[in-house]
Structure formats: C-alpha cells, structure tokens
Amino acid sequence: xxxxxxxxxxxxxxxxxxxxxxxxxxxxxxxxxxxxxxxxxxxxxxxxxxxxxxxxxxxxxxxxxxxxxxxxxxxxxxxxxxxxxxxxxxxxxxxxxxxxxxxxxxxxxxxxxxxxxxxxxxxxxxxxxxxxxxxxxxxxxxxxxxxxxxxxxxxxxxxxxxxxxxxxxxxxxxxxxxxxxxxxxxxxxxxxxxxxxxxxxxxxxxxxxxxxxxxxxxxxxxxxxxxxxxxxxxxxxxxxxxxxxxxxxxxxxxxxxxxxxxxxxxxxxxxxxxxxxxxxxxxxxxxxxxxxxxxxxxxxxxxxxxxxxxxxxxxxxxxxxxxxxxxxxxxxxxxxxxxxxxxxxxxxxxxxxxxxxxxxxxxxxxxxxxxxxxxxxxxxxxxxxxxxxxxxxxxxxxxxxxxxxxxxxxxxxxxxxxxxx
Numbered sequence: 001x002x003x004x005x006x007x008x009x010x011x012x013x014x015x016x017x018x019x020x021x022x023x024x025x026x027x028x029x030x031x032x033x034x035x036x037x038x039x040x041x042x043x044x045x046x047x048x049x050x051x052x053x054x055x056x057x058x059x060x061x062x063x064x065x066x067x068x069x070x071x072x073x074x075x076x077x078x079x080x081x082x083x084x085x086x087x088x089x090x091x092x093x094x095x096x097x098x099x100x101x102x103x104x105x106x107x108x109x110x111x112x113x114x115x116x117x118x119x120x121x122x123x124x125x126x127x128x129x130x131x132x133x134x135x136x137x138x139x140x141x142x143x144x145x146x147x148x149x150x151x152x153x154x155x156x157x158x159x160x161x162x163x164x165x166x167x168x169x170x171x172x173x174x175x176x177x178x179x180x181x182x183x184x185x186x187x188x189x190x191x192x193x194x195x196x197x198x199x200x201x202x203x204x205x206x207x208x209x210x211x212x213x214x215x216x217x218x219x220x221x222x223x224x225x226x227x228x229x230x231x232x233x234x235x236x237x238x239x240x241x242x243x244x245x246x247x248x249x250x251x252x253x254x255x256x257x258x259x260x261x262x263x264x265x266x267x268x269x270x271x272x273x274x275x276x277x278x279x280x281x282x283x284x285x286x287x288x289x290x291x292x293x294x295x296x297x298x299x300x301x302x303x304x305x306x307x308x309x310x311x312x313x314x315x316x317x318x319x320x321x322x323x324x325x326x327x328x329x330x331x332x333x334x335x336x337x338x339x340x341x342x343x344x345x346x347x348x349x350x351x352x353x354x355x356x357x358x359x360x361x362x363x364x365x366x367x368x369x370x371x372x373x374x375x376x377x378x379x380x381x382x383x384x385x386x387x388x389x390x391x392x393x394x395x396x397x398x399x400x401x402x403x404x405x406x407x408x409x410x411x412x413x414x415x416x417x418x419x420x421x
Contacts, residue, residue, distance in 0.1 A: 016063060098178065119151065177216055180222050225373050263301070283297070313404060
C-alpha cells in the first residue's frame, strides 16, 4: 500500500500562490477539457501517481469555478485558459464549491476516521459564510446546518449532499463537489482492520452526493488508485474514470517534454534535458489520437532543479510503497524472472485492470498493478484491450524508479547489476 504521511511536495499546492512561483507550469488547459468533457453532472474520477500535481490541479479548479467576494479571474488572465474564449471564461467564479480533502484521513481506527471526517465537514460548512448569514436558512435547514457544525449529526455520511442542498437553497446555483485523496481512508482501513466499515461509509457518501443528486452541478474526484468503491456493484456506478490506462487528460498531469524544456530554459539548463529525461521521464500515456505522450514526474524534476541539478533519487526519500515489498516477496520462479527483466531495463507482459480491490491484494499480479498505478512501472505498448482488462508491455520508466527497485531487490536478496539497456 502507499502512504501519504510525511510527504511534502516540492512545489506549493495552493494555486493562488503557485502562479507566481518560478517553477510554475501552466496546466490550465485542463479546465477547458474538463468543461468540454466532464462538466455534465456526472462524477469524474481521475487517478494519477504521487507527485504529478493532483492537489495543485484541484486547487486550480476550485479557484477557477468558486464564487467568492474576491475577483479570482486575475489568477487566470495571463494563462492559457483565458485565450480559449467566452465559453470557458464565462464559467469562472460562477459556482459554490464543496471541497473535501481526504489526503490526511489515514486513521488507526474507524471511530477516529469518523471523528476526523466530522471535523472536516464542520470546517467546510463554516467556510461557507453565506450559510450563517441572518435569514439565509429557515428553521429546518438551520437546525441541520448546526448539527454538522457542532459535530452532532447522526447522518454524517450524507453531510456532503446536505451541504449541496443548503448552498443551492441560498442562491439557486448548483455546487461543484471536489474530493482529494479518494483512496487514502480505504488504504488505512485495510492496514488497520476496518476496511469494510470505511468502504460502506464512503460508498454511501459518494452515492448520495454524486449519484442522482439534483443539487449538484458536477463532481471531480482525485486520487491514486481507482478502487472497487467506484464500480458497477457498489452503488456508486455513474462515474467517468480516468486512470493511467485511459486516453483523456493524457497531458493534464505530469510535465510533457516541451514543458520540461521550457522550465529548464528558464533556469539556463537546456543542456540538462537528456539527463532529466533519463532520470525522471519515461511515463507513457495514450492520448485521444491513439498516440502516446511521454510524461515526467513534476515533483522530481523540480527537486532536481532546486538541488543544483543533482540527478538522484528524490522520490525514494518521500514515498514508500508496500507494493514493492509484495512484488519482491513473491516466490515463484516466473515472478523472479519477470523482476530480473525489469531490473535489466526490459519490458514484460502484464495484465492491468483499472479497478484495485484493496480488500484482496495477494498475488504478484495484484502488486504489479499497484506499482503500475503508482508510477513505478509504465506501459510500452498495448497488446490487447477488453472491458476493464488490458494487457501491456510494461517496464521501469526511468533511472529514479530503477534505483528504488534495485534497493528493494537487494534487501530481498537479489543480485543487482546495472541494466544492459
């Protein structure tokens, strides 16, 4: 499993601050694509590896759409989205936004998780000061509002839906729901033995707020793994998933080659591109034209620049995955030969499913799937595609990830040599 504790990104995750940061890369075209493709009342679930800018992007979405007293258009007028036309700029600052941050909801007990979620919802209700204004709510709605604020509600799982209703009652504009850290409380549930309780709690929360909710304009959920919480059997089955094996938003997360070249040029380091690509590039995403776009890990690229252009393994210092141990602990000879191929820079055939079942991570292929979705492996090409089941040639994307593989392999008694490729 993958942890978020002790992780601090190399770049600010607050969009308003990020736009003036020297390492800022304009990814606002994502807003255009989201309005074109996902802004339709359905919940869009986007899964990307750690360090690929998910939280910053969600902050950008919140800043763009949220209706506030501040004129937030000033943060976008010099960026790509503002040249896309009135269809897009007219959506700026138009909607109430419900923002749910689950990235730190990694608790040891289910009771603690519920308590911390109640605190988050209380704070989110209070953030919407328009609800507390005199006369904004009648007696019935005010009582329900106060139950959440005072953390006394017996319907905590439906608090997100309640907030959308209250916001709609205020000005008759449907809110947008944003969620970050989709899988974090579920992983904690697996690790600490309350997975089923967490599963049912969040299934009910998403189902009530994002399925058949007449008071929701749109929903956008970010995380690392697309879990069984969002499948045809869970009751939350109206989502539009976008994972590493999808074609939408291919270059919306991570840096493209052109973006890396531009960033390096800003610091006079254009000649370092080959080194940066070898260490932090190599992530292949299929785009809508059936081609592939190569991506770089933004977090590592920025750490590289901030650290005097020293090429080393930055991800290993901030990110640990139990999936890696699970792969190397596999005892079958075929599995060991597969790992040797990865360490030698070769590709290996692998079946990848979009949906990860955290309640059943046992086999070598399960761990490989986790490694793929968390950015430790990347695809080289598609062998075949079926519904929810695709087979690829996968390989280690770059030197940084190879270093992590090699370190773990040595810890499990493997002999490791420099890759021949």
